[in-house]
Amino acid sequence: MSVRKQKWVLVTAVAVLVLGALVFSASLxxxxxTETTEVFNRIATFPVILNLCDGNPTLNxxxxxxxxSEIVAASEDGKTLIYTxxxxxxxxxxxxxxxxxPLPGGVLNLGGSPTSVDVAGDYALVTVDNSAGDFVNxxxxxxxxxxxxxxxxxxxxxxxxxxxxxxxxxxxYAAITMENQRDEDLDFAPNGQQPAxxxxxxxxxxxxxxxxxxxxxxxxxxxxxxxxPEPEYVDINDKGIAVVTLQENNxxxxxxxxxxxxxxxxxxxxxxxxxxxTIDERPNLIDLKDTQDNRLREPDAAVWISDSEFVTADEGxxxxxxxxxTIFDTSGNVKWTSGFSFEHLAVRVGHYPxxxxxxxxxxxxxxxxxxxQSQRLLFVGSERAGIVAVYxxxxxxxPEFVQVLPSTSRPEGLLAIPSRGLFVASSEDDSRSxxxxxxxxxxxxxxAAATYPTILSANRGTGQPIPWGALSGLAPDLQDTxxxxxxxxxxxxxxxxxxxxxxxxxxxxxxxTILHNAxxxxxxxxxxxxxxxxxxxxxxxxxxxxxxxxxxxxxxxNRTFNLLxxxxxxxxxxxxxxxxxxxxxxxxxxGFEGVAVxxxxxxxxxxxxxxxxxxxxxxxxxxxxGRYAVATGLWTFFYYPLDVPPSPTLGGNVxxxxxxxxxxxxQTFAVIERDNQAGPDARIKKVxxxxxxxxxxxxxxxVFPQVTKTLVRDLIDDLKRPNGLVIEKVEGLTRLLSGxxxxxxxxxxxxxxxxxxxxxxxxxxx
Numbered sequence: 001m002s003v004r005k006q007k008w009v010l011v012t013a014v015a016v017l018v019l020g021a022l023v024f025s026a027s028l029x030x031x032x033x034t035e036t037t038e039v040f041n042r043i044a045t046f047p048v049i050l051n052l053c054d055g056n057p058t059l060n061x062x063x064x065x066x067x068x069s070e071i072v073a074a075s076e077d078g079k080t081l082i083y084t085x086x087x088x089x090x091x092x093x094x095x096x097x098x099x100x101x102p103l104p105g106g107v108l109n110l111g112g113s114p115t116s117v118d119v120a121g122d123y124a125l126v127t128v129d130n131s132a133g134d135f136v137n138x139x140x141x142x143x144x145x146x147x148x149x150x151x152x153x154x155x156x157x158x159x160x161x162x163x164x165x166x167x168x169x170x171x172x173y174a175a176i177t178m179e180n181q182r183d184e185d186l187d188f189a190p191n192g193q194q195p196a197x198x199x200x201x202x203x204x205x206x207x208x209x210x211x212x213x214x215x216x217x218x219x220x221x222x223x224x225x226x227x228x229p230e231p232e233y234v235d236i237n238d239k240g241i242a243v244v245t246l247q248e249n250n251x252x253x254x255x256x257x258x259x260x261x262x263x264x265x266x267x268x269x270x271x272x273x274x275x276x277x278t279i280d281e282r283p284n285l286i287d288l289k290d291t292q293d294n295r296l297r298e299p300d301a302a303v304w305i306s307d308s309e310f311v312t313a314d315e316g317x318x319x320x321x322x323x324x325x326t327i328f329d330t331s332g333n334v335k336w337t338s339g340f341s342f343e344h345l346a347v348r349v350g351h352y353p354x355x356x357x358x359x360x361x362x363x364x365x366x367x368x369x370x371x372x373q374s375q376r377l378l379f380v381g382s383e384r385a386g387i388v389a390v391y392x393x394x395x396x397x398x399p400e401f402v403q404v405l406p407s408t409s410r411p412e413g414l415l416a417i418p419s420r421g422l423f424v425a426s427s428e429d430d431s432r433s434x435x436x437x438x439x440x441x442x443x444x445x446x447x448a449a450a451t452y453p454t455i456l457s458a459n460r461g462t463g464q465p466i467p468w469g470a471l472s473g474l475a476p477d478l479q480d481t482x483x484x485x486x487x488x489x490x491x492x493x494x495x496x497x498x499x500x501x502x503x504x505x506x507x508x509x510x511x512x513t514i515l516h517n518a519x520x521x522x523x524x525x526x527x528x529x530x531x532x533x534x535x536x537x538x539x540x541x542x543x544x545x546x547x548x549x550x551x552x553x554x555x556x557x558n559r560t561f562n563l564l565x566x567x568x569x570x571x572x573x574x575x576x577x578x579x580x581x582x583x584x585x586x587x588x589x590x591g592f593e594g595v596a597v598x599x600x601x602x603x604x605x606x607x608x609x610x611x612x613x614x615x616x617x618x619x620x621x622x623x624x625x626g627r628y629a630v631a632t633g634l635w636t637f638f639y640y641p642l643d644v645p646p647s648p649t650l651g652g653n654v655x656x657x658x659x660x661x662x663x664x665x666x667q668t669f670a671v672i673e674r675d676n677q678a679g680p681d682a683r684i685k686k687v688x689x690x691x692x693x694x695x696x697x698x699x700x701x702x703v704f705p706q707v708t709k710t711l712v713r714d715l716i717d718d719l720k721r722p723n724g725l726v727i728e729k730v731e732g733l734t735r736l737l738s739g740x741x742x743x744x745x746x747x748x749x750x751x752x753x754x755x756x757x758x759x760x761x762x763x764x765x766x
Contacts, residue, residue: 038373039403039450040390040423040443042723046102047437047680048083049430051092055104060649063680069438071164071413072426073117073124075147078417080105081440082124082147083426084114091117091126091143093150099422099442100723108150110143118167118174120204122147125174127162135183135193142176144208154208158200159215167204168236173257174202175242177231182248184318192228199231199244201257214260221265222249229253237304241330248317250296254330266332268297268312271322275340275464280358283493283524284749286347286467288340296320301367301414305378305393309335313364313380321360325367325380327399336398346385348465349404349453350747351755353384354492360384366425369393370416372445377402381411381425386754388414388425406452408439408725409754421445427754432651434752435678435728449505451722454759455744457509466509468498470749471757473594473660474732474742475530475539481737487541490526491749497530497539497571502742507759513571515541523573525565528593528731529609529661534600538574540607541565542592549587549616562591564607564628577628580635582700586616594661596669605630610640610661610671621645623658625669625707627697636697639706640690646675646683656684660733662741667693670712670733670766672743678728685715685730687741689766713765715743722758739764 048069053062069083069092081094085107091114093105112130119125124145131138138161144153163179178200182193199216218229225248232247241263244253254263270293278290298320299312309329314322324338346352346362356363366381366388376393386407391399405425413426423443430438457466470491477483482503488496499511515523525543532539547559561584566575578584594610611624618624618639625638645656653676660672668691675684690707698704719726729746736742741762747755 037449038375038445038447040405041446041448041451042406042441043100043444044102044442045408045724046094046440046442047725048085048092048094048439049437049680051094051104051107052088060647063432063651066430066432067438068428068430069413069426069440070428071116072415072424072440073119074415074417074424075119076121078420078422080147081415081424082117082119082126083413083440084117084126085438086113086115086129087430089113091124091145094440096422096442099420099444102440102442106150108145108152110152112140115140115163116165118165119147120167120171120174123153123208125165125167125202127158127165127176129161131161135181138180138195140178142202144211154211156202156211156213158213160195160197162200163231164233166234166236166242168240168257169238170240171204173236173240174204175234175236175244175255175257176200176202177234177244179230179232180228181230182228192225192230194228196228197230199234199242199255201255201260216255216260218244218246218253221253221262222246222251223267224249224251233301235303235310237307237310239307241307243302243304243310245299245302245312247298247300247315250298250320252299252302252312252328252332264330264332268299268314268326269334270294270296270320271314271324271326271337271339273323273340276323276343276361277352277354277357280355281493284354284491285493286352286354286357286469288344288347288464288467295322297322297326299326300365303367303369303378305369305376311367311369311378313367315363315365315383316360321363323361323364325364342380342382342389344465345389345401345404346382346387347457347467349387349456350469350471350757351382351385351387351750352467352469353750353755354469355749355751356384366412366414368414368416368423370418372416372418372421377416379414379416379423381407381414383410383412385750386411386756403450404453405441405443406722406724406756407441407754409436409752411441431752432681435651435681436753437679437725439725441724453506453757455500455507455509455757466498466512468509469755469757470746471744472527472731472746473529474734474744475532476734476736478532478534478536478737484734484736484742485530485532485539486732486744487527487530489528489746490524490544491751493524494522495525495527497567502736502761515565515567515571515573517573525563526560527565528659529595531595531597531607531663533597533605536569538569539567540595540597541567542595542609544593544612545587545591546589547587548589549585555585555587559587562587564592564595564609577633579626580700583615583635586618588613588615590657593657593659594671596661596663598663598666599630602630608661608663608669610658612657612659613655614642621656622706624704625661634699636699637704638692638695638697639704640671641706641709643673643684643686646677650677650681650683652676659729659731662733662735664689664735664766667691671709672715672730672733674728674730676728679725682716682719682726682728685719685726687712687715687733687765713762718743718760718762719745719758724756727756727758735766741765
């Protein structure tokens with residue numbers, strides 16, 4: 001690459017990062033002025049398990065099945081989605097005649113593991129891996145399915161293990177990457193593992209039973225492991241040229257499908273990355289200070305954006321990962337590369353998967369391109385961050401960041417349906433007990449404001465976005481109605497308080513205050529609740545303890561205690577207050593989850609804390625509300641009655657507990673009460689109110705009075721309103737000076753979750 005081109009690539013990558021911040025700022029201003037523009041908004045999410053449950057989310061046995069929606073295609077009229085499910089051996093169908101109300105269309109079992117699907121006329125072409133884990137004797141077939149009748153017309157032996165299939169726009173050819181995947185637990189360098197992968201060209205002439213195959217060798221091209229190319233993905237331009245990625249070999253091949261001849265091939269090259277995080281700390285810490293030089297791109301998906309240029313998603317595999325995406329021309333020249341901007345985007349919207357920092361970070365995997373009403377749009381999906389970024393492409397200009405879309409966990413298949421103004425993302429991660437479900441997320445191009453993200457961060461003084469995630473509590477500012485505070489839990493180290501601008505959509509994290517002692521040392525608290533003290537004299541925080549006590553007096557020595565923490569406005573920790581020993585001895589792993597404060601001086605200041613679940617000796621389905629008198633240091637308690645947990649046949653060990661506490665006035669409080677379920681299994685996500693008027697709390701050893709609760713709001717509909725799956729952890733709630741109540745969910749640091757955070761203004765509900 002020339003020096004001039006290198007400089008241009010760097011400038012444009014940084015330009016996109018800056019532009020992204022400008023676009024977000026512009027969206028904030030637009031929200032204040034109620035201006036709108038054309039954006040994609042999610043209108044539906046279809047968990048593909050419903051295709052096995054007749055659309056009924058209450059069939060518990062059925063819901064235990066693990067499914068996948070890896071790759072998705074659409075019928076020619078755009079009204080039927082077809083997806084591959086390698087877990088069950090099915091190809092599934094979803095009716096999106098009304099895209100906002102997708103309906104189960106049933107499944108067709110193909111045996112083996114369906115890997116990819118595309119459509120030619122009335123036919124779905126589905127590749128199926130029949131190798132059953134045999135790397136030495138790979139096998140697979142192409143199933144041709146008549147979409148209207150959902151029946152297999154013919155099955156064609158492919159002579160190996162297929163990965164991706166793509167049909168040319170004129171429906172004259174199909175191209176199939178025969179990966180013949182190597183066993184990556186073994187070291188076969190430099191010759192890989194035989195048999196070698198190859199490309200199959202299918203001539204779509206006549207009836208499917210008459211289609212012919214041509215085998216194209218790809219060996220001897222890549223410098224890395226030339227005898228074992230392992231082709232990963234393929235896309236076809238309007239001239240019938242296929243771009244084939246050899247991901248593990250960091251190589252790209254162009255093939256003329258008409259002649260079967262190689263047009264060109266070249267290495268995907270390397271990137272020099274700066275301002276990224278390459279360390280997986282425990283607890284986690286997003287720190288954008290690292291550099292990686294000569295990092296192999298190892299592209300996964302590729303898509304043509306013209307007959308002379310294509311884009312790769314530089315996911316990485318064993319030895320690399322570009323953490324972004326790249327525009328190439330057919331000569332192998334890099335026209336543009338995203339640099340660190342894709343990583344920073346994930347950080348800004350709270351989707352950065354820090355536990356993948358030591359691997360390939362966000363791992364961009366899927367990529368799609370289409371014209372929507374004369375807009376040339378590129379969609380880049382991050383496997384690990386659970387987002388799809390949308391960019392606008394213009395000739396001879398750097399790509400323009402448009403927006404970011406939330407997806408369910410690990411999106412892989414991306415599909416544009418421009419004729420209907422739709423975009424679809426399919427996800428491959430599914431675990432009922434882990435509260436993620438493989439799903440099809442459906443988005444529509446609308447003349448509207450973007451509904452996601454609901455919260456994002458401004459820049460630090462370094463010009464980098466403030467890292468955040470796993471938000472676990474909210475508190476108001478007592479002078480500014482547009483200002484609030486939030487915190488993150490023990491998933492991250494160096495606990496901190498974030499300052500929030502809540503006066504516009506999305507809410508904006510404008511600053512961070514790190515908790516520290518007088519010497520400047522930081523703390524790794526599990527901060528679950530925050531309350532603002534009167535006259536802005538600081539904060540009360542609660543940190544949840546850990547380690548179970550199986551019986552009174554048998555607590556393990558390495559447990560951490562539940563703490564009530566007094567913090568100054570600058571984050572200095574002034575006190576760490578424990579419960580009395582007799583109470584500590586009844587500790588379970590789930591402890592302090594919310595905190596509220598009433599009173600304005602040390603003489604009359606009372607701090608209330610909510611326990612998440614019952615402790616040893618507490619009545620069933622009853623949890624403690626603790627009260628700490630600042631003047632005397634005395635702990636006393638009330639009991640709060642929990643809703644009865646839903647059926648244990650839901651996704652895992654079902655429990656109900658508290659996750660927030662808010663002072664409505666000196667004697668009235670509100671709580672979030674919720675179960676530990678998500679998606680179709682979620683049942684209890686509620687705001688209750690209770691009063692302590694006329695009740696006298698007791699110390700340990702006394703008889704605790706029980707409060708009476710009143711339902712304020714069932715949050716299930718609020719959590720469904722963004723048209724995604726119901727999020728498990730509704731963690732934060734507070735009332736602003738205006739009287740509006742705001743709510744936030746916890747994304748668990750994007751560890752085993754999609755990373756979505758919902759921040760909502762519920763209005764003056766109490």
